[in-house]
Amino acid sequence: MFTRLRFWLLPLMLALLASNARAANTGTPSGSKLFIESSLDNARPWVGQEVRLTWTLFFSGTAPQIEDKSQPEHPGIWAREITPENYIDSTPVSKNGVLFRKAVIKQLRLVPLQSGKLAVTNYRLRCLVPQSGEASLDSRNDIESILTAPPALLQARALPKPAPADFSGAVGRFALTVSPENSTVHAGEPLTLSITISGKGNLDTPPPLTVMLPEGLRREASATPSAPSAKGAASSISTRLTLVAAKEGVFRFVPVKLTAFDPETSRYETIASNRIAINVIAGQAATTSAPPQPPLSAVMPPAADTDPLDAVIRPIIVSMAVAVLALIFGLHLRYIERHKRAGVQQKTSEAANPSRPAATSAPATPAKADRKSPRSLRNELYEALKKAGVRNPAGLTSKELGVQLKEKRVKEQTIAEVTELLSAIDHALYAPGEASPEKLETMNRNAARIIAELLKL
Known part of the structure; x- marks a missing residue:
């Protein structure tokens, strides 16, 4: 119930802007008009072409609290949601002479997988509007509305036939760049190439690349492509390719080509990477080899005559x-013997003079139990409500919870205390900053009392 605020910051952001709009247009009644619009940036894409679907919420009066009620259905369409933090915002707009505020609540990247009429449907949004007309974390008296977004219709076009034999399946406008890790390597050493595909199009499934190598270079291994990154409408993905040079020389070549369908020109286009130059020199083993060494007997100098003084001093040093x-x-053995003797004397003394038993210490005062966190209190309260016969308390509104508790013949005062405690827990969880120790102590005390009363039912 109280965990349903998926975007709990959004109402706080929109409430300030909505209050400014009401102050500037006092002639417009502050009702709770709500509706959703669906919009596509391209309703007639090619199969495989990425488009963007946007759902916009229009409201007047107090900004609602929102959560997804159901996920959209999109048969025949690949879809992925764009991160919400990139676009949540609110702006004023006029609709049929009435002033509203609008906010983009969800965006999807869509790619049709087949041609024909396709649709994205059944996206529903749950909105909670404060009955008092002022934004509050207490949702007990909120008015609930379920909004269904209009279907988003696509007319996907099949790609022209025949497709080139080397068509990679990529649809979009892309560019290829290749950068070698080193421009000079030794023969037999690995060389890493970094290949980047960038442009406007879906790169979540990387297209296969045609690698063209001159004689003398061979492909050794290819690493897994990195995760695609997006910036606005453009995206990019990188792959590392490992080569090995079998012979020396200077190699100038264009390493990679990609054939893709360009939606802007409605043609298949083959793009090539930049030309690179690799200088392969002799292997390290050949460059570092040295001429044959003369025999050891010819290199080593003859042994010098033994010094008589050294013959006298060396035995003295060894003796010392x-x-x-x-x-x-000897000192170590003496220390061990003395330690053993002291231990025997101590045992004898203890046997002769047994020590008195230590006085029994008074039981320590039990430490004050740690306060439970708001999240733990909420979970314990939900468990107590379940034992009292309430089904799925976490998914109920305050009003629905009160109805079920009344059916269980719970006192009105206890029902009010339960909803007030849940509201205080929500405030402690979602309001900026941390709850004070006094407030946590009060919530722990009230929770213990209320849970005890519920368990008596």
Whole structure:
């Protein structure tokens, strides 16, 4: 019920703008007129061509709280929603002489997968309008409206026939760019090419690329393409391709081609990447090889005569080192023996003088239980309501919850306390900032009392 605010910030944004519109047009009554419009940026696309569908909400008076009631149906059409944060906004508009505010609430990228008449239907939106005419987080008295968007109709055109043999299936206007990781490599070393397809068209399924390599270069491996990125109507996707040079030389070539259908010219177009140059030099093993080394006996200098003084000093140094090690070892053994002796004496003393049992300490005062979070309180309250016989309390409005509690013969005061507690929890969850410790303490105390009363039913 109270988790249904999918776009809970939107009403706060729209409420300020809507209040300004009412102040500027006091002659227009502040009703709750609501409706949705569906619009396509291209109603006659080619099969495989991407179009954009926009649903716009028109309202007057207080901005409603909204959530999706059902997802749209689109047989024969690939669809993906555009991130809502990119377009939520509100602007004034006049419709048939009446001042409204409009806000784009959802946008879809559509690609027809077959030719003929196709439709996007059955998108429904749930709106909650405050009965008092002022935006509030308390939704107990909100007026609920279910709006159904008009169908969005497409007349998809089949691609011209015959298609070229190397047609990739891509539909749009694209450009190809290739950039090598290095322009100079050794023979036998891998070389990575970064291939980018950009332009206006659907790139969620990357088209196959025709790779053209000169003799002496071979394709080693191709990495998985990265996720496509979009900026406005344009999108792009990158792929890394690994090559290996089998011989030395300078290779100048155009590595990649792509055949796509251009909707703007209604023709199949073959685009080619930029020309690159790769300089392959001799392998590292050949360049770093050294001439044969002379025999070791010819390189090593003859051993020098032994110094008589060194023959006297070396035994003395060895003897001193052995003495130091023996001293360290003896000190270590003495320490271990003394430690064992002290342990035996301590055990003997304890046996002779048994220690008195320690006085039993007073039980510690139980620490104050941590306050439960608003989300935990809401879940516990929902469980108590279910045990009281309420079906799916999370999906009910305040009014529907009150009706079911009355059927269970719950007191009016308890019903009011339940709805007030849920409203306070919603405010703590969705209002900017954090709830104060005093407010959390009050909610925890009220929740414990109300849950205890519900469990008695």
